[in-house]
Every structure is written in structure tokens, then in C-alpha cells.
Amino acid sequence: MITWTTRYDASPAAIDGMGTQALRDAFLIPQIFVPGEGRFCYTHIDRMVVAGIVPQDTPIAIGEGAAVGTPHLFDAREGGIANLGRGPGTVQVDGTAFTLAPRDILYVGRGAQDVVLSSADGANPALFYLNSVPAGADHPHRLIPQSEAKPLTMGSAEKSNARTLRMYIHPEVAPSCLLLMGITDPAPGSVWNTMPPHLHERRMEAYLYFDMDTEDRVFHLMGRPENTRHLVVASGDSVLSPSWSIHMGAGTGPYAFVWGMTGENQVYRDVTPVPVKDLT
Numbered sequence: 001m002i003t004w005t006t007r008y009d010a011s012p013a014a015i016d017g018m019g020t021q022a023l024r025d026a027f028l029i030p031q032i033f034v035p036g037e038g039r040f041c042y043t044h045i046d047r048m049v050v051a052g053i054v055p056q057d058t059p060i061a062i063g064e065g066a067a068v069g070t071p072h073l074f075d076a077r078e079g080g081i082a083n084l085g086r087g088p089g090t091v092q093v094d095g096t097a098f099t100l101a102p103r104d105i106l107y108v109g110r111g112a113q114d115v116v117l118s119s120a121d122g123a124n125p126a127l128f129y130l131n132s133v134p135a136g137a138d139h140p141h142r143l144i145p146q147s148e149a150k151p152l153t154m155g156s157a158e159k160s161n162a163r164t165l166r167m168y169i170h171p172e173v174a175p176s177c178l179l180l181m182g183i184t185d186p187a188p189g190s191v192w193n194t195m196p197p198h199l200h201e202r203r204m205e206a207y208l209y210f211d212m213d214t215e216d217r218v219f220h221l222m223g224r225p226e227n228t229r230h231l232v233v234a235s236g237d238s239v240l241s242p243s244w245s246i247h248m249g250a251g252t253g254p255y256a257f258v259w260g261m262t263g264e265n266q267v268y269r270d271v272t273p274v275p276v277k278d279l280t
């Protein structure tokens with residue numbers, strides 16, 4: 001079964017009037033992985049589609065495009081599909097099979113029609129996570145194993161923010177039209193991600209937190225630098241970060257997250273860092 005929800009964009013001023021639930025309804029996509037289902041969210045934030053797909057014994061086809069107004073989902077879009085489960089899974093794109101080990105990402109180029117996802121073992125299913133954005137150019141489908149991603153080490157243990165960020169869909173690794181996608185792992189004992197917090201006015205971003213203990217939470221910070229809010233996030237929750245919002249988070253235990261971006265450019269360092277002392 002595939003279900004779709006929608007999120008409209010919100011302005012920086014809108015968060016002034018939002019209580020906790022309104023904030024969550026606008027910026028959080030809760031529990032995206034449901035066994036046997038595909039949960040899709042059409043966001044009006046740069047029209048990114050965010051989805052979790054968990055095939056068990058039956059493959060799940062996601063190529064149909066009614067929800068985006070084209071015959072097929074990828075007629076005018078590209079996408080990245082990460083396997084965040086513990087077991088392998090396969091994505092068939094127009095008859096070509098790509099097998100994704102845990103932490104591999106498949107780039108699906110514009111024009112794909114039949115896209116069918118399956119798990120090798122329904123009892124230990126692949127957890128497929130999709131970011132899809134409008135595309136104006138064709139790039140070939142490409143499997144990016146974790147070993148081919150470009151790692152960047154950032155932060156320090158002294159500041160509790162040492163972490164490894166791996167770029168998968170990025171011009172230096174696997175070209176795309178405007179999608180960027182990667183996975184960040186805080187080092188053991190480090191809790192903070194995305195330090196220093198920053199804005200990138202020319203790109204939106206979606207986070208998907210995963211590999212967390214059921215008891216743990218990440219406190220994800222968002223909002224304008226002078227007007228911050230927080231979202232309490234569990235494993236399998238996705239957070240939408242409009243271009244006007246800072247983003248950073250701290251976890252109560254180990255976690256990882258997938259980041260996906262789109263917008264005007266693919267310049268990862270086109271960001272405006274905000275010193276922590278300037279946040280209020």
C-alpha cells in the first residue's frame with residue numbers, strides 16, 4: 001500500500017504563532033517506515049518528495065506518477081533511494097536490478113518508469129528512504145555503495161561534535177541535476193550534528209534520523225537564528241528544513257541521519273554559518 005500526504009511551505013513569521021503540535025505538523029514527517037507500506041510526502045518546499053518504503057514479502061512499485069501530475073513519478077524528477085535497513089534490498093529500474101546493501105544509495109535519473117523495490121528477506125527488510133526533486137536534465141541511474149561515497153570528517157571530541165559526513169549524490173561522486181544526498185554519523189560519544197548551525201538561503205534540506213535506540217531522541221533545532229524552536233525526533237522521523245531555517249541537533253544516544261538538499265545550486269559550502277553565541 002502507498003499513501004501520500006502533503007506539507008505546505010511556512011514562512012519564518014508563521015512559527016511565532018505555532019504551538020508544539022502545529023510545528024510538528026508543518027516540519028516533521030513522523031515514522032516514515034511502516035512494514036509492507038510506502039509512505040510518501042509531497043512537500044511544497046522546493047517540491048521535494050520524501051518517502052519511506054518497506055517491502056516485506058511482496059515488492060512495492062513506486063513508478064506511478066498520479067500524485068505528481070505526470071504518468072510516472074520520475075518523468076520530470078530525479079531521486080535518491082537509500083537503504084537504511086539491516087538487510088539488503090533490490091531496486092529494479094526499467095528491468096535493471098540494483099542491489100543495495102545497508103547504507104548504499106541508488107541515484108534514479110529522470111525518465112525512469114517502472115521502479116520496483118523488494119527486500120531480500122521480508123523478516124529483515126530493507127528500509128528504503130527516498131528524496132526526489134524536479135530535474136531539468138538526464139543523468140544515468142547509478143548505484144553508489146557506501147565505499148564510494150566521499151567522507152569528510154568534521155568537528156571535535158572536545159566540542160562533542162566529531163562526525164563523519166559521507167557525500168553520495170554530489171558532483172564529485174555521482175552527478176545529478178540538483179539533488180544532493182548523504183549520510184552523517186556522529187562519532188561515538190559525540191552528540192551534536194551540523195555544527196556550526198547554518199542557513200543556506202539557496203537550498204532547502206530534509207533530514208531523516210535513523211539507527212536510534214527506541215528510548216532515545218534527537219532534539220533538532222530550527223527557526224531563524226534569533227527565534228529558534230525545537231522538534232523532539234525519534235528514529236524514522238524526517239524533518240523539513242526550509243531555506244530560511246537554521247538546522248542542528250543533539251541526541252541522547254547514538255544516531256545517524258540522511259541529509260538531502262535541492263535548490264539553486266549544488267555548492268555544499270554555499271552556507272551562512274551562525275555562531276552559537278548569536279542564537280536566541
Ligand SMILES: O=C(O)C(=O)C[C@H](O)C(=O)CO
Binds near residue numbers: 200247
Ligand atoms: O553534521 C553535519 O555537519 C551535516 O551533516 C550537515 C548537513 O549536511 C547540512 O546541514 C548541510 O547543509
